[in-house]
Amino acid sequence: MPIPAPNLYPPFNTIRLSHVCLNVSDLAASTKFYSDILGLQVTDANDTHVYLRAMEERGHHCVILQRSAQPGTVEVMGFKTFDEEDLDRAEAFFQSQNRPTQWVERPYQGRTLLTSDNFGIPLEFYHKMDRLEPIHQKYALYRGVKPLRIDHFNVFSPNVDESVAFYSQFGFRVTEYTEDEESKRLWAAWMHRKGGVHDMAFTNGTGPRMHHLAFWVPTPLNIIDLLDLMSTTGYVGNIERGPGRHGISNAFFLYILDPDGHRTEIYCSDYQTVDPDLEPIKWDLQDPQRQTLWGAPAPESWFQHGTRFVGVDTQDSTIAASPIIAP
Amino acid sequence: MPIPAPNLYPPFNTIRLSHVCLNVSDLAASTKFYSDILGLQVTDANDTHVYLRAMEERGHHCVILQRSAQPGTVEVMGFKTFDEEDLDRAEAFFQSQNRPTQWVERPYQGRTLLTSDNFGIPLEFYHKMDRLEPIHQKYALYRGVKPLRIDHFNVFSPNVDESVAFYSQFGFRVTEYTEDEESKRLWAAWMHRKGGVHDMAFTNGTGPRMHHLAFWVPTPLNIIDLLDLMSTTGYVGNIERGPGRHGISNAFFLYILDPDGHRTEIYCSDYQTVDPDLEPIKWDLQDPQRQTLWGAPAPESWFQHGTRFVGVDTQDSTIAASPIIAP
Amino acid sequence: MPIPAPNLYPPFNTIRLSHVCLNVSDLAASTKFYSDILGLQVTDANDTHVYLRAMEERGHHCVILQRSAQPGTVEVMGFKTFDEEDLDRAEAFFQSQNRPTQWVERPYQGRTLLTSDNFGIPLEFYHKMDRLEPIHQKYALYRGVKPLRIDHFNVFSPNVDESVAFYSQFGFRVTEYTEDEESKRLWAAWMHRKGGVHDMAFTNGTGPRMHHLAFWVPTPLNIIDLLDLMSTTGYVGNIERGPGRHGISNAFFLYILDPDGHRTEIYCSDYQTVDPDLEPIKWDLQDPQRQTLWGAPAPESWFQHGTRFVGVDTQDSTIAASPIIAP
């Protein structure tokens, strides 16, 4: 199945990914991980929720830690729309796709539409979020990996072709993709709204499950600093893969796991994709450099482990794993 | 005069700045500067023109060097529109502003509209440009400062309030600005389309003149490499200011001059500005850290020198220079 | 006067510079500067003294802050000898030079010889200092500029030829030097014991006064981090010069002033000088790139300001300042 043409005039305008709500078992342990180690700033905290933002963000939160009886699951992925009316247009779109929709109350957010994608991933859309003072020049606050902003989500999909087709309808555009040369099926795809390589990526596997969320950092040296810090403060076991450079996206990367197993990518070296006529880059599933340009294989866990969306059943992938299994 | 509200639904959709055509005296000397020293890639060259692109760009050119009897002037600044129809909408808009418009032939570009802004800066808009193969992972080609993409233009304006008002009409949004607290006049403003701090910036002074064009590079270490290279290959006199960090934009910067005096900024550490409700950051003209966060003053030349647009008369600024004159 | 040949078999064996004792007015303010901002670790503190070490050092202290009625003066510069007997040999040497010598008690140090050089700079030599646990892999402790070790001293000398001759006698070797082509007098010289560019440097001017002490850091990015931190925590006025690269020594540098005016250099990119037949590199006083490879001039204060050694009279330089005065 070929890559669908981008829909340049989508039914509603999504600006970018915005935030994720993660279900965790121990709020203090998770806060320590995301705040002290990773370096996000706490913007609010109570007995059940901790809100955090990255250093250049002015919206109230990009990560919400939620104390839960189902830790290690993802509650919802959030996106920001261009204007208020886009929320109503989004409601109409998801209803037309026979997806459930409802308006929900979210602290620090304006009107928020809760819905889900074709495989049931809970998505919420909002336009207004409380805006905070800039802190990107308060250098005394920087710590950990010095995360600048949330960059993207990556999810396991049991059918990447269908996921790409679904998100293409509302304007997500493919920047790079991996195709199985034999079946001509998509193995993985990277789709964006905000002008970088991706806001949302899909990779073949039992799903839907979150593969990872990602933060953008200034330079590879910040990632090296994080590795040094984690490996000498009791978190060496939370380092899963990297550092390395992906062939796909050309990103310098590191993958780490939080105390409940949610995976985070630390990421730099993205490129700009605002041109509407940007040609997607195609990778062959047989090319091992698409995963790691430098050749080092990813660990098995990286292909198998993900965190489920709370209450959402998963399906096995519809593509049999090829001998060199890889997202 | 307050900052105008951004026009979120502009009459035509400009995606980003795209390229500049610089008039030069010695094509070989300028090519050496932009290609061997700076690190741009030559995509075509003939007796009168040399075309170059940066490492992650797939459009044919971001800089055109044009052999000219009026070296040290700028021929035109180019912008890319979202679609083909935006060109016609742009024509209608500029005509409504009593600006001259004409359709011109440009090698490697599709239909191209030549017009000018309220102070006469020659602008051209196109939608299609020849697309080239990706080279961002051909690491053997990287050299010089490893420029990834053209980032922005900065021009002297005799009336920044009027420049900002003009560009605001077609959707440029202010991200940061400097205000003279006494007169409440704008001293400088940074405006974007593509989701970074700026595509176009205006600074008070005799104008219109180009202050600089800018390239985005991966890390400050690339800028240090360029300084080492220039200072040991006969170009130490072409280093004008930096390295340093601007308060405004938070950019790590270096300013250099080409053989004809055109100024280029090398730039990293931008931030993302896609939110339509992004609040512009205001700086006080009396705050010296807005220019250099670290305190070092800019040299006099940086405030005085610019390169004229060919055939365009300049006007003195309408704001008397304050004691601490500074863009 | 030519550079003296190195004395490869000196009367006693000095391993390296070791520490400095700085007289300060406000122990809390100075501790904040050296510990919180610069990133040294406090190893002991009482009402009158604070001891600090850098991250890879295992000796007890490299900086001693001493509360004093004569703040802004330097108490003494310390050096470590190869063995215990070298102390007695040093005593004999300095006595042979008609320099005063005495054995003094210093906390955390073994037997310590206090003496002074030919212009009266107070020097102390010891062999044993309390050794502390390694902390260079305790990455949670790193902050500020991440200083790894004290690197060198630099002093104003009223007669650099004589200073170089004096230190050459006990084995300091010249790595680079600046000569006034007309008078054939030394303008400045860099001398080492430990195998880097310098342990001690001399520069022409009213002296003896300390020009600066220096710390070695891993990469230029650490220096950029320090600049960002200082300029947003109330220390922008303490930034004096840089960042830049010296022609001499090839060091990437930054100069900052502590609350009492003591100057510190942050330094990286040294080279190895252990070869006994290493040829000193000669620079011409007329070459501005010897100071800053990239061409930017140093501020006037950098040539004029230094901190005196407590109780030591200074003399004017015996070389008339050339038009382009510069150390």
Added chain:
Amino acid sequence: MPIPAPNLYPPFNTIRLSHVCLNVSDLAASTKFYSDILGLQVTDANDTHVYLRAMEERGHHCVILQRSAQPGTVEVMGFKTFDEEDLDRAEAFFQSQNRPTQWVERPYQGRTLLTSDNFGIPLEFYHKMDRLEPIHQKYALYRGVKPLRIDHFNVFSPNVDESVAFYSQFGFRVTEYTEDEESKRLWAAWMHRKGGVHDMAFTNGTGPRMHHLAFWVPTPLNIIDLLDLMSTTGYVGNIERGPGRHGISNAFFLYILDPDGHRTEIYCSDYQTVDPDLEPIKWDLQDPQRQTLWGAPAPESWFQHGTRFVGVDTQDSTIAASPIIAP
């Protein structure tokens, strides 16, 4: 067996490791690897030998490529002595150890003593080598990983205790070591002369064989640049391990293989070890972080593969491999 006390007054004074001669099958292919990819500078070349130096070195060569019928073997490892007389003292020492000695002619070197260590590793000592002009500030010459200097050798030894005892006699000092807690045998040891972590390291295994030679580079970003270059110019298969940080030595590292299988480490983040009373750091063989601070295991080849010294028989290690085999 405990670590022997350092011999601070050795029978002869070795300054540092100096160079290695590698036997290769295809002089052009090896030259391309070491010069174009790695970035060493060719200082002389003929039909049978190519000489190279690193960027801050002023000695004529640090690597000699020798066309050979026994490619993939090492001809000799070279060391520089403090003075000419040290060569005669070295001859006496090695004769006293019943090691063969002879004076050999080496191009560009003065009087050269060829001998071998207790396991037969061919060693040569010289004092004088042709000195070349400094090129460390000729930044246009820098390429590849920007190697600054040869840093150390690492060899497989069938009995590390005996190797350490042998080198200790002539003044090599242990900086870090790994001990098998059960047998109290040394598993690996790092020994230096020049004031860094090592000039020579020993690791348990079939030996003697060269494990690797190493080059010092300025920052981790240079290593990332090399990875990007190698992986896109046909050398992805030559990348063996890394990037990562060793627990031991705290070095940021990368291991690559040349066309004949000789292993090179690219290395930065060393620390200074000139103190004669520096305490060696002990690591437990059971601690996986001693190898990779960040936890990633080394590939099997890294424990097994080495290159033999030409004409020298190897012996199996006298320590049975523990379950977690590792040098």
